Amino acid sequence: MENLPLYVYLFFGASAVLALSIFYIASQNSKMFLLVVIGWILVLTFLSLSDRYTPTKSLLPIFPLLTVPPTILVVALFFIKKGKEFMQNLNVKTLMILHTTRILVEVGLFFLATYKVIPESMTFEGRNFDILIGLSAPVIYYFGFVKSTLNRSIIIAWNIIGLALLFNVVFTTITTVLVLKQPNFALGYFPFFLLPSVIVPIVLFSHLVSLKKLFQLRETNAM
Numbered sequence: 001m002e003n004l005p006l007y008v009y010l011f012f013g014a015s016a017v018l019a020l021s022i023f024y025i026a027s028q029n030s031k032m033f034l035l036v037v038i039g040w041i042l043v044l045t046f047l048s049l050s051d052r053y054t055p056t057k058s059l060l061p062i063f064p065l066l067t068v069p070p071t072i073l074v075v076a077l078f079f080i081k082k083g084k085e086f087m088q089n090l091n092v093k094t095l096m097i098l099h100t101t102r103i104l105v106e107v108g109l110f111f112l113a114t115y116k117v118i119p120e121s122m123t124f125e126g127r128n129f130d131i132l133i134g135l136s137a138p139v140i141y142y143f144g145f146v147k148s149t150l151n152r153s154i155i156i157a158w159n160i161i162g163l164a165l166l167f168n169v170v171f172t173t174i175t176t177v178l179v180l181k182q183p184n185f186a187l188g189y190f191p192f193f194l195l196p197s198v199i200v201p202i203v204l205f206s207h208l209v210s211l212k213k214l215f216q217l218r219e220t221n222a223m
Contacts, residue, residue: 009191041194098203099133128172133165
């Protein structure tokens with residue numbers, strides 16, 4: 001990773017901080033969220049410095065650790081009481097703004113691909129079209145929540161498309177890690193590991209919570 005210039009680290013780090021800050025605001029400044037995220041990042045930072053988990057040629061040694069625990073947490077929040085209370089306090093409008101950070105993430109991935117530490121297939125020049133959600137998020141936010149001229153079904157459809165594009169990115173990453181074994185080990189180093197371990201779970205959770213609340217509102221209005 002010595003060949004990466006400082007601006008790539010700073011850009012990717014700033015993207016992660018922005019995403020976490022917006023979600024923190026959406027959570028009504030939840031101290032629990034802040035403690036969990038900071039603790040999780042510290043654990044991963046420590047492990048990323050260990051020889052056992054250092055991905056010198058492949059992301060495979062650390063990939064399950066980066067992705068499995070946060071995925072389990074996201075699912076669990078929909079079933080436990082504290083999780084449901086946490087979701088109840090989340091602001092859907094702010095969650096919509098959060099998706100604009102996907103533009104910065106995609107530009108960051110492009111930088112990494114330029115320096116050959118992730119495959120091109122994981123960028124918008126390859127099979128990653130996630131940037132479209134980031135670019136369209138301000139439009140959906142403005143017409144859906146500021147002007148209130150968008151039908152709620154359109155906002156629901158947009159979130160579903162956002163989920164589909166996110167799963168496409170995850171699938172592409174998994175295939176490059178497990179099947180094609182292309183170079184993508186940058187995501188095992190700080191701050192780049194924040195993408196699969198923090199940012200992707202937060203984006204996933206934001207879409208799911210937004211859909212849950214939007215469906216509830218539609219059912220309420222129907223009644």
